[in-house]
Amino acid sequence: MPALSLIVNHPAGLHARPAAEFVKTAVSFPCAITVRNVTDDKPPVNAKSILSVLTLGVNQGYEIEVTAEGERAEEALTAIAELVNNNFGE
């Protein structure tokens, strides 16, 4: 199953607008996508659920791990990596 690790550099962490954009990107792909807070070592949650993503409590500088499985999985990971690495378009 394709997976990748990313560092969230946005000052808000995965909260407010970055969280909403993260989820919107995930929702635009058909595959199952999960995200995990590596820094606090929490179990993975559904990346398409804004509430689940918020409950991860990811702050600035935290490491997250994203996995994708199914149709267009690689493409989804690339899109998410791009979003996070481009600091959510800011």
Added chain:
Amino acid sequence: MKRYQGLPASGGIAIGPAWVYRPVRVQAERRGVQHPDEEWQRLEEAIHQARVQLEALRTRALATAGEEEAAIFEAHALFLDDVELLARVRQAIFEEQINAEAAVEESFEHYAAMLQALDDAYFQARAQDVRDVKMRLLRILMGVEDSAAAALDHPAIILAEDLTPSDTIQFPRDAILGLATVRGGPTSHTAILARALGVPAVVSVPLDLDAIPAGTTVVLDGDSGEVLTSPTTVVLAAARSKERQWQQQREEATRHAHRPALTRDGHQVEVVANIGGVEDARQALSMGAEGVGLFRTEFLYLDRTDMPGEEEQIEVYRQVFELMEGRPVVVRTLDIGGDKPAPYLDVEPEPNPFLGWRAIRMMDRRPDVLGSQLRALLVAAGQTDADLRIMLPLVSRLDEIEQARALLEEARTSLMAQDVPLPGRLQFGMMVETPAAALLAHHFARTVDFFSIGTNDLTQYTLAVDRTNERVAHLASPYHPAVLRLIAMTIEAAHARGKWVGLCGEFAGDVQAVPLLLGLGLDEFSMAPVSIPAVKEDIRRWSLSLCRDIAQKALELPTTEAVRRYLQEVAP
């Protein structure tokens, strides 16, 4: 006298009677159900209604507070789409066979508790948002009035345990003298809203709400964070003099906003407001609006199952016209489409609602909708001596103007036959929001009295960028030279025919764009009421001749980034 110390959240002094706000508490009772599918259907309907309510709050916040505040309600709407949350509710209803209320209560609480347990204040604050949305759904499911906030019918200082953003935005604006809450921090939504509304506020005040009878005199100091109840005569007198000082300062700022927007070399432009209803019109006037540049009428048509009657429309238009007392009011006729389905108008979900059967295009199959709106506008304006300016949305073809004008004539003739008084002043114009309209502006300028450029849509259609698609939304900039050239073309074509041009997108409220738009020759700037004082102030620091040079230079630049960089250089 009692003295309480809280945290200052929004500056200013307020003195007035206490009004203790106790939100409607709805308690979800858990019971077993025989027909889970019926419960699920009730829930789906409630979610739909909640969405409509949130959209209305968002629009209201956009006009009275600003975009950042409006985003709060957008975030709330996102919770209603949450797949995991909905799966949890579904499971509770179908597997545990419990009622929708209990399923909502338990599922939302699950997430609220998890957020509350995080050790970061920002994440903890989201628990309040989740509960706000939960209460909204429960109130709808249990048929309880949306909010007790609207019950406030006299100016008062509002005291509450806590206030959700939905509560705060729903208090009648004129009735809020000040806000004090027992809970909440200076970065809470309520504090942000209070500042945007210009209302003094104090949070984290250890008030004993049950010990403060309604009507008790309260002094609230939003700068020091102090709240006094039943002040002594001496203290009250001191507070009153401080209040007068603060009010004088405020009046001065507002007076500035009420002065015309003249450039340093004496060129005057009109600064007007975008509104979505009567309340917004009031707010617009207090912020110094010289009229209305965009009156969105969609709210009359949403969240209902039948056409609004003419009487109902007339009443709303009349109220706005009366408030504006002869100032210009540009009314945009219905701009609805597949993104906001309204079955009674035959508007259905479409794969490309922004390229679909919407706005002026509905005139082919449903001329009755525009016809009835035009009649209502004429009647209301005739009763109130309004300076009515009717504006058609999404025009791309010349024959659309002809057909709409024929409907207007038809309405006018039939009203005249009934001896209904008609407005003395009437302009007929169009939005320029398609590249087609801008490119053919020289033809359109012959057939209409004015243009208003809708930069949000013009940008989206010119650059082929869906603003709601997060992966490309950042590309949608009105500073793109292609958009600027279309704006320049439109203004030039209109002026050549002696017609005026307004701009009613977010671009008009963007201080950075002021020299550019002045230089391009824009006659009217229309924006959210809150942006008016700042934009007026900015217009006053420029001279038209300098702006003309700036605009010419900007038009020659190759990229969005180059334009922005250039503007930052000339207007730091």
